[in-house]
Amino acid sequence: MSHSDQAKAQFNLNKLQKRLRRQTGQAVMDFNMIEEGDRIMVCLSGGKDSYTMLEMLQHLKRVAPIKFDLFVVNLDQKQPGFPEHVLPEYLDKLDIEYKIVEEDTYSIVTDIIPEGKTTCSLCSRLRRGILYRTAKELGATKIALGHHRDDMIETLFLNMFYGGKLKSMPAKLMSDNGEHMVIRPLAYCKEADISQYAFVQGYPIIPCNLCGSQENLQRKHTKNMLAKWNEEHPGRIESIFTAMQNVVPSHLADAELFDFENLKTGEVIDGGDIALDKPDIPKVPVNTDDEQPAQADVVTINLS
Numbered sequence: 001m002s003h004s005d006q007a008k009a010q011f012n013l014n015k016l017q018k019r020l021r022r023q024t025g026q027a028v029m030d031f032n033m034i035e036e037g038d039r040i041m042v043c044l045s046g047g048k049d050s051y052t053m054l055e056m057l058q059h060l061k062r063v064a065p066i067k068f069d070l071f072v073v074n075l076d077q078k079q080p081g082f083p084e085h086v087l088p089e090y091l092d093k094l095d096i097e098y099k100i101v102e103e104d105t106y107s108i109v110t111d112i113i114p115e116g117k118t119t120c121s122l123c124s125r126l127r128r129g130i131l132y133r134t135a136k137e138l139g140a141t142k143i144a145l146g147h148h149r150d151d152m153i154e155t156l157f158l159n160m161f162y163g164g165k166l167k168s169m170p171a172k173l174m175s176d177n178g179e180h181m182v183i184r185p186l187a188y189c190k191e192a193d194i195s196q197y198a199f200v201q202g203y204p205i206i207p208c209n210l211c212g213s214q215e216n217l218q219r220k221h222t223k224n225m226l227a228k229w230n231e232e233h234p235g236r237i238e239s240i241f242t243a244m245q246n247v248v249p250s251h252l253a254d255a256e257l258f259d260f261e262n263l264k265t266g267e268v269i270d271g272g273d274i275a276l277d278k279p280d281i282p283k284v285p286v287n288t289d290d291e292q293p294a295q296a297d298v299v300t301i302n303l304s
């Protein structure tokens, strides 16, 4: 690589890192994810998303005007071939508190679920229970997960296609038992950015298919559909995500969300009456992130 190519690659990496840090900081602020004195349990699976999340949170801890603590938890589910040494070796170098929780959910799942059937739903339920229990034992005030913007968009479509609900994956939510606050600091980060960043950083990625389970086909289809849209209509994904942050209940059809029944003549509602007009749809997709034009800001790092 020539000197100028190296300088360009470094420039692009800095830009990518800055963008990921900015988006993480923004999401944390917008959803008030972290508060003074928080002790945050960072769930590290060994995949690209969780490594990136950990690094972003460590940076935030250094620069944030408030004080909070981080510790890492990895769940070793005893899948065949799980490389037990990888995470401790990585974490020892980071000088961060961590715990590897060993629970053989792999055997439980393979005992209960007949061969050939998808094991993910039971596996995730077991994992969730273990993580909640661990958070309690270790005094965590929040649990951080590495889901990103594209996970949220995929989940939105999955729920629409298969669940009949307009619902995604929230950036911040209370656990079902009301005891744990779950946060997703990468909520504004694109998966493509995370993949490039993880590649350049050389994280010791642990493959996610060790359990041998079939891939979730519905999620895979949705992912492919979105990738195709993005190719054919650049900016569409950005626009969808912007739409998720601009919900207009009075222009949907949920009578529980908006009080259509009591809507009276003389009241002005958000969005106004365009029933007799053509809808005001912009010609190009909406993108509210000024620093991030729909397709120009691409970091070119060869992943092959």
Ligand code: SF4
Pocket: 119, 120, 121, 123, 124, 208, 209, 211, 212, 213
């Ligand atoms: S892919 Fe394997 S480890 Fe992951 S949720 Fe499914 S069964 Fe569990």
